[in-house]
Amino acid sequence: MLASFWFCLFVFTALAGCSDEGSVYKARLTGATMGTSYSITLVTNEPISDSDSLQRDVDEALRQLNQQMSTYIDNSEINTLKTSPVDQWISISKPVAEVLGMSLLVSDWSHGAFDVTLRPLIDLWGFGPTQTDDQIPEQSEIHRILQEVGYEHIQLDEKNLKVLRTAAVDMDFSAVAKGYGVDVVASLLEQKGLNNYLVEIGGEIRLKGHNPKRQDWRVAVERPQAGLGQRIYKAIPLTDKAIATSGDYRNYFEQNGQRYSHTIDPRTGKPVVHNLASVTVIHSSAAMADALATAFNVMGAEEARLLANSKEIAAFFIIKQENGFIELSSEAFKPYLAAAQALQ
Numbered sequence: 001m002l003a004s005f006w007f008c009l010f011v012f013t014a015l016a017g018c019s020d021e022g023s024v025y026k027a028r029l030t031g032a033t034m035g036t037s038y039s040i041t042l043v044t045n046e047p048i049s050d051s052d053s054l055q056r057d058v059d060e061a062l063r064q065l066n067q068q069m070s071t072y073i074d075n076s077e078i079n080t081l082k083t084s085p086v087d088q089w090i091s092i093s094k095p096v097a098e099v100l101g102m103s104l105l106v107s108d109w110s111h112g113a114f115d116v117t118l119r120p121l122i123d124l125w126g127f128g129p130t131q132t133d134d135q136i137p138e139q140s141e142i143h144r145i146l147q148e149v150g151y152e153h154i155q156l157d158e159k160n161l162k163v164l165r166t167a168a169v170d171m172d173f174s175a176v177a178k179g180y181g182v183d184v185v186a187s188l189l190e191q192k193g194l195n196n197y198l199v200e201i202g203g204e205i206r207l208k209g210h211n212p213k214r215q216d217w218r219v220a221v222e223r224p225q226a227g228l229g230q231r232i233y234k235a236i237p238l239t240d241k242a243i244a245t246s247g248d249y250r251n252y253f254e255q256n257g258q259r260y261s262h263t264i265d266p267r268t269g270k271p272v273v274h275n276l277a278s279v280t281v282i283h284s285s286a287a288m289a290d291a292l293a294t295a296f297n298v299m300g301a302e303e304a305r306l307l308a309n310s311k312e313i314a315a316f317f318i319i320k321q322e323n324g325f326i327e328l329s330s331e332a333f334k335p336y337l338a339a340a341q342a343l344q
Helices: 051-069 077-081 094-109 119-124 139-146 177-191 286-299 301-310 331-343
Strands: 008-010 024-033 036-044 154-157 162-165 197-201 204-208 217-222 232-238 241-247 252-255 258-261 276-283 314-321 324-329
Touching: 024 051, 036 051, 036 177, 051 077, 051 094, 051 177, 077 094, 094 154, 094 162, 094 177, 094 286, 119 139, 177 197, 177 204, 177 241, 177 286, 204 217, 204 286, 217 241, 217 276, 232 241, 232 331, 241 286, 276 286, 276 301, 286 301, 286 314, 301 314, 301 324, 301 331, 314 331, 324 331
Parallel strands: none
Antiparallel strands: 008 217, 024 036, 036 197, 154 162, 197 204, 204 241, 217 232, 241 276, 252 258, 276 314, 314 324
8 A cells, every 4th residue: 555755845936037048937736636635837938828727727627636545435446346247358449458457567577566456455455445443453354365366367458448357356456546636737737839838746746847946846855763753864856757656654544663654565465574664666656666665665676786786776765774764776776866965
């Protein structure tokens, strides 16, 4: 299950100002979606003529996406799929096909550390739509539910927008849907000729162009320590990319002195147990960054870094040790660290 994380954004506050390069205007749209909130910052050379119309278009795009992918809406497309016949090709929407295609790819890369059929385990641990008190399932029940999980039971015909389940698996897109929503909104903005933006949904971010200071946007990775307000760990200049963070330092429960993460390992049916506090991924797609961050968080830093290096993925790991935190990064992330260092 994907956790939602605080993020810090260096967004400059001048709404309009004259400079040698002309006026710069900033507009901000906010709203609710997918059980969280969204925020859009736009930078333009002239005021947006109809921001209300733009907001309606954004809200409608996200409403449609929620109707397709929410596990909380009874008649959503994903909830309808779970009642469809097994061993029969079922027509699906293009967004569901795209999200499922990315999810299955990340599942293959991570050897099952990421799995969209995880939903029964999420529900078993009380992290689903009908959340329960913190209870530890019996091992026998975990073993039984594991028989109902497995991405290998899904076949996708992305070209013809069809899916076939070879077993009665139940899907959950919560680890990628917010990132995909960011991509949908970003595409909508670009279609309208808006090419300097920051789009954020529930902590997943995509940026393009420049901020109001005509510089690259700056995004800060938060210091992962429970009980604290926002603490900046690294401030990274970024543009024309997406960034997502996954970790369990805020979303967990404790029972009898044992800490249980809200991140479930599909391979064991249990919360992850390792010292990886958070992982941040930079990618061209917010949906892929979202899915990869979740997969890496399940895998742990060493295994995840090997995969990130093999696929040339920019990933940054913060690892908790007895005396504090240490950092680890993939090769593709090192240029971003160098750029962050240059800001200091």
